[in-house]
Amino acid sequence: MPSFELNGRTYETDEDGYLINLADWNQDVAKYLAEGESVDMTESHWEVVNFLREYYEEYKIAPMIRILTKAIGKKLGKEKGNTKYLYDLYPGGPAKQACKIAGLPKPTGCV
Amino acid sequence: MADVNYEIPEIQDEIETPRLKEGASAHLGPYPAQEKHMAPLGFPAARVEDWQSKGVEKLGELLKKYRSLQVYLDICVKCGACADKCHYYLGTRDPHNMPVQRAELMRGVYRRYFTPAGKLLPGVVRAHDFDEETLKKWVTYFHQCSQCRRCSVFCPYGIDTAEISMAAREIMDSIGVGHKYTTEIVGKVHTIGNNLGIPQPALKGTLEFLEEDMLDTSGHEIRLPLDQPGAEVLLVAPSADFFSEPHIQSLMGYAKVFHQAGISFTISSYASEAANFGMFIGSFDQKRKIAARIAKQARELGVKRLVVGECGHAWRVAYSFWNTLAGPWDFLDPNYPVPQHICEFTYDLYKKGALVFDRDANDDKVVTFHDSCNVARATRMGDRPGGQMMIPRELIRATCNRFVEMDPDTIGEKTFCCGGGGGLLTDELMELRVKGAMPRVTALKRVMEDKEVNFLGLICAICKAQFSKILPIYGIPMETVGGVHQLVSNAIQLGAKRGIV
Ligand code: SF4
Ligand code: SF4
Numbered sequence: 001m002p003s004f005e006l007n008g009r010t011y012e013t014d015e016d017g018y019l020i021n022l023a024d025w026n027q028d029v030a031k032y033l034a035e036g037e038s039v040d041m042t043e044s045h046w047e048v049v050n051f052l053r054e055y056y057e058e059y060k061i062a063p064m065i066r067i068l069t070k071a072i073g074k075k076l077g078k079e080k081g082n083t084k085y086l087y088d089l090y091p092g093g094p095a096k097q098a099c100k101i102a103g104l105p106k107p108t109g110c111v
Numbered sequence: 112m113a114d115v116n117y118e119i120p121e122i123q124d125e126i127e128t129p130r131l132k133e134g135a136s137a138h139l140g141p142y143p144a145q146e147k148h149m150a151p152l153g154f155p156a157a158r159v160e161d162w163q164s165k166g167v168e169k170l171g172e173l174l175k176k177y178r179s180l181q182v183y184l185d186i187c188v189k190c191g192a193c194a195d196k197c198h199y200y201l202g203t204r205d206p207h208n209m210p211v212q213r214a215e216l217m218r219g220v221y222r223r224y225f226t227p228a229g230k231l232l233p234g235v236v237r238a239h240d241f242d243e244e245t246l247k248k249w250v251t252y253f254h255q256c257s258q259c260r261r262c263s264v265f266c267p268y269g270i271d272t273a274e275i276s277m278a279a280r281e282i283m284d285s286i287g288v289g290h291k292y293t294t295e296i297v298g299k300v301h302t303i304g305n306n307l308g309i310p311q312p313a314l315k316g317t318l319e320f321l322e323e324d325m326l327d328t329s330g331h332e333i334r335l336p337l338d339q340p341g342a343e344v345l346l347v348a349p350s351a352d353f354f355s356e357p358h359i360q361s362l363m364g365y366a367k368v369f370h371q372a373g374i375s376f377t378i379s380s381y382a383s384e385a386a387n388f389g390m391f392i393g394s395f396d397q398k399r400k401i402a403a404r405i406a407k408q409a410r411e412l413g414v415k416r417l418v419v420g421e422c423g424h425a426w427r428v429a430y431s432f433w434n435t436l437a438g439p440w441d442f443l444d445p446n447y448p449v450p451q452h453i454c455e456f457t458y459d460l461y462k463k464g465a466l467v468f469d470r471d472a473n474d475d476k477v478v479t480f481h482d483s484c485n486v487a488r489a490t491r492m493g494d495r496p497g498g499q500m501m502i503p504r505e506l507i508r509a510t511c512n513r514f515v516e517m518d519p520d521t522i523g524e525k526t527f528c529c530g531g532g533g534g535l536l537t538d539e540l541m542e543l544r545v546k547g548a549m550p551r552v553t554a555l556k557r558v559m560e561d562k563e564v565n566f567l568g569l570i571c572a573i574c575k576a577q578f579s580k581i582l583p584i585y586g587i588p589m590e591t592v593g594g595v596h597q598l599v600s601n602a603i604q605l606g607a608k609r610g611i612v
Pocket of ligand 1: 213257258259261262263272
């Protein structure tokens with residue numbers, strides 16, 4: 001099982017570096033994962049990550065992008081509630097890259 | 112261009128047959144399935160100790176079970192007509208991706224254990240043991256076949272390499288050598304009901320969200336009902352339609368058609384998946400279990416008709432196999448095709464005058480259409496031969512003013528796979544997917560440059576996901592990709608006149 005070390009702890013991941021245990025997540029882990037993705041975490045990045053985690057807690061799946069963009073638009077202003085804004089934040093794709101940093105499993109299926 | 116550590120094929124004016132490069136894609140293999148993926152499907156958790164004899168035994172079993180497999184292994188005359196017809200060969204240059212060479216990986220084993228000459232003089236008839244090296248090649252190259260069947264169109268004997276690759280995967284699963292992506296997904300269908308693993312409350316929330324969205328944008332109360340007994344139609348869509356862009360645009364298109372025609376329908380959370388990855392892993396048993404969920408729901412909800420959303424291989428399974436897998440469907444209304452493709456459904460309503468389209472609504476687009484391999488080569492729509500090619504095009508013409516065809520050698524039954532079919536739509540195979548898309552991208556670029564095409568119409572969830580990812584790597588914007596029902600969704604006139612069916 002792949003894993004990484006951070007602050008003296010070992011974290012298990014899947015082959016693509018997604019955390020295996022949702023509960024392992026914390027801000028330092030998020031920063032570490034973001035670094036691996038070359039994403040510099042700003043306030044706006046955290047907003048997305050926090051929303052993803054809240055949604056996942058409730059529904060056990062990541063939200064579809066449209067739900068995410070609407071929520072971000074509500075919180076940060078309409079001009080930010082769109083896919084382009086999300087891709088600017090997470091060029092690797094909000095669904096896959098942001099989910100990884102948020103400690104959610106990788107969405108798989110026909111996606 | 113994207114930042115990748117492999118060479119992205121340069122797009123030429125025409126699709127060129129490349130020079131061979133031995134082992135060019137030998138490094139591209141799938142992630143292995145683990146115990147947690149294999150065990151729930153009834154496969155050995157890890158590679159079994161006597162895997163060689165067990166594998167050969169399984170091959171023997173399949174030869175008895177599928178007469179066609181035996182024929183395909185026997186009759187190839189090595190004429191080479193198929194050699195340059197596979198998108199993975201054209202894109203990777205690896206000779207093992209020539210269909211004839213791919214099949215040879217199984218033929219060698221077949222000859223060794225099942226023909227007198229191979230048993231006695233293996234070297235003379237190019238027979239080889241089912242050994243470590245062969246298994247490694249099987250894992251690699253039978254996961255570089257998207258089971259698209261393009262090669263079979265050009266083979267004078269109709270040899271279907273897709274069937275050989277399905278059999279190879281079935282044999283590998285039986286000895287505990289599985290592919291993570293496909294087995295994990297089949298597992299999710301059994302436990303949650305769909306490939307993505309969307310639980311009922313999330314699905315409900317998503318559909319309500321989209322209803323609100325449609326109310327905001329159209330001013331009409333268009334429903335996406337979930338788990339409603341007594342509806343006329345059970346709509347079975349690929350679960351990507353509940354999750355991804357541009358897939359959800361088509362979902363909204365379906366909903367508008369039902370709304371406008373005044374036909375009640377429901378989506379089912381228990382059977383919330385049209386896709387059937389049981390086919391990709393060659394497992395009749397898994398295929399049957401997945402299809403059974405749909406039959407069970409259709410009965411329990413008391414629907415009269417079954418309509419299948421935009422999903423290529425799902426339509427193959429539904430059209431060609433549902434009867435055997437989950438029939439009889441005698442409880443459904445015999446006045447309609449069982450099952451019916453959403454394109455057939457919408458087109459039929461349009462022909463009857465129940466729907467009105469405003470083509471100008473899509474005037475920002477010049478549209479071309481990519482035939483999905485499974486739909487084009489393994490199914491039918493409507494009552495005329497070639498309907499599976501004709502009906503989606505007719506729908507596009509009914510909803511758009513400008514429609515252009517790509518190179519005739521790349522459409523219809525000669526269509527190229529998107530590069531992500533057959534259970535290969537997974538990130539560890541990204542290099543393969545990018546390279547395998549080369550032929551389609553070549554034909555697309557041609558019409559983009561010559562005919563100003565800016566929209567690639569699709570009827571498959573895998574094609575949509577694959578092209579959304581791959582086209583940007585070739586410098587083509589993601590927004591180029593969309594569903595045929597996305598065009599319907601834009602053009603349909605709501606409230607103009609209410610259905611007459
Ligand atoms: S079925 Fe398609 S992917 Fe497989 S060998 Fe034939 S052309 Fe290639
Ligand atoms: S076209 Fe058919 S007969 Fe000819 S090499 Fe290919 S599989 Fe064999």
